[in-house]
Amino acid sequence: MKKAAGYQSISVPEERLDEFFQVVQWAFVGEWLLEDRQDYVDALPVERARGLQVTDERRGEFGEIAAVHASFGTEMIVPDARRVSTAGLSWLGVHPAHRRRGLMTAMMHDHFSRSIARGEAVSALYAMEAAIYSRFGYGMGAQTVKAEIPRGSKMWPVEGADDLTVRLERADFDQHDQLVSDLQARLTRPGTILNPVGSGRNARFTDPVGNRKGMEKWRLAIVEDRGEPVAYAFFRRRADSSIGIHDGVCQVREFGALTPAASQRLWQTLTDFDLVETTYTENLATDDPLLHQLKDARGARSKVIDNLWIRLLDVPAALQAREYFHDCDVTVALTDKHVPDNAGTWRLRIDGGEAEVTRTDAPADLSMDVRHLSTVYLGGTSVESLSAAGLVREHTAGQARELAVAMMSPVAPLANWDF
Template sequence: MSTPDGYRRVSIDSSRASEVLHVDSFAFAFTVPDKDRDFLTQILPWERTRAIEVADASRGTVGTLAAVHASFEFGMQVPGGHQIPTSGLTWVGVHPGHRRRGLLRDMIDDHFERSLGRGEAVSILIAAETEIYQRFGYGLATSDIQMELGRSVGLRDFPGADALIVEIDTANVDRHGDTMRAVQARQTRPGMVTQWDSHTVADVLMDLDADRDGAEELRIAIVRDGDEPVAWALFQRKLGWGSSGPDGRTRVRMWASTSPAATHRLVKVLTDFDLMSTTVMRNFTADDPLLLRIKDIRGAKLAVRDMIWLRVLDVPAALQARSYAADCDVALAITDKQLPGNEGTWRIRASEGTATVTRTDEPADVTVAAQELGAAYLGGTTFAQLHAAALVSEHRPDAVRDLSRAFACEVAPAGNLFF
């Protein structure tokens, strides 16, 4: 697909950060105070930042930016403990004065082309609006559970948790960046981005006045087992007063843990601050042991949220990068009009945990669209579920069952990085 008439694709660097901020502030309806307006220079990977520029005066002032996007270079965990080169699509925005002209579709095409050129087999994103990216083949690969916990939530004791040391401080890149990276590097669930570069650390720890909504500056809680960090959480408290006294709220922006004991200790600390009556945390999975230790699970006010949306860019590279829970031999037909290199029938032969994926002219056993392949890739959604929802077609008896068993994962996939 060619770029719409009157526009051109361009690579941009940090000298145009204010223009990027201008486009996205209109796209997402926010305003950043002048004193904070240079924050994008720290958090965007400028060597991977792209834009669409006005090239014809009939479309606006020539040389101004009409749309922008960037992509982080990630290594993401996949089933089997392996990592796959991943492109993290971010800061996607079209100025409202240039909408409905095909600019978003052109940016997605550009993102796919450049990601494939770098050898990145999948793309992931966190969606501001969930319907938009399904048009481009992104499937919901991980969901998470949000909990709203009351003061000193009742938890059944966990052996060894109370002996872990807790440190609480104002969050700082220089003091805490390496500690956070060390814990993140030990995350094993599929979907977790475990290696953070300097852009990612700066983004995670960015603390703008405009984002606080009256809350305190960004704080960090670190759990240690001796000298070793085993968990951390970034949080902010906002003091409030009700008719019966203090009614503050703690919002946990992000957290990571290496063990159930560390998670238990972290949650007990975060839910027991003076003057705070409620703590909100996301990024729990349905199989997290902590959920089994909450005495009043109804009182936790659980809500399921979408998290990682995933797009397979290179079918053989992506499918051969992960491990398989059962053997299978299935001819999988994939429909993918946006990436014709993926379209067609692929034979997946999995044996002893690994698979070979090759093109075949044989009749397909199962047909799946790119969006559903993305949803099933990390094992969080099964082919059997997709088939029951009439989103996958079966042409040979038991072929969907074979795929479901092969793609299954012992633990639920997860993500904790908002980017």
């Protein structure tokens, strides 16, 4: 494991959480309100909070925490609605007074080794700065559509949508956690992150005052089919007006729907509040049902950005956890600077949707870095497209396409929960 000279890796105990949060505020540029402290404690997986503290006074004050990270123990949906054990990396930051000393690398190696020891085959994260994580083997595993949807946007009718009912309530962990968790567990889109275990599970319900920017507290929209929940969304609104024209906004954060009708009923509600002119969302898959149901898709002003970043920690375990959609037999020469056990040539023998992954001395059909394999893991990007970009090398003609067809997902991946 890579170490930073003059620093020591530690688990951050609960009595030092204020030091942990101080580093986060410096790293992410912000001043937190004292009244919001409990919200941040509730959102942090305390038992997996880690840090680097100074052990050499030439580096700073002895014992001070200079960098932090934490991770959620969870599962992620992969193609065919299967699950893979996942470490959701979050809260990662270095105090600006300690930069350029190898602390980020030391923390990433700490995260990798501890995650692998727990049997977590994949690491996933949201990137504040994407370029940072590529060098540690993360690839952009999913993309998301950010959209601004005008009030009352017309939709193509979906059978059964009008028969569904909607409840609107203030989001509350005790009242709604199990309902949201149960719905989340029934979603099948690759990239879906299931509720974590341990502390930090209520992260989606935390609502610091400093983050609201004049908006109300989180609300929850629940769509029901004869009393059974079939969709949900976290949202909040802010009223605004100028010269008598109401142009308030609604922000939609996390949402999920089990059926096309539930999706339409949910968005009909979220885009038709009084005093609200525009509904904003950042968590639409590139093939989300809403984008097909809108009669004027262009009217929902949108742009595509990165969503979830993926890093394979245990290559054979990760590849064998998902389903494939084409039989093939391909050898891949893999490089991995940070997890050497992944490096080498692997044979992927795919038969009937199942993969057998073994080491081999045979010549490689393809060669790539682990970040490229991580990019294609959820099926949202094809191996052939990376080959066409010059990032994956094809040594045997046609093998990039063979593996691309096998690994592509019928639906676009997306993580709907921002952890």
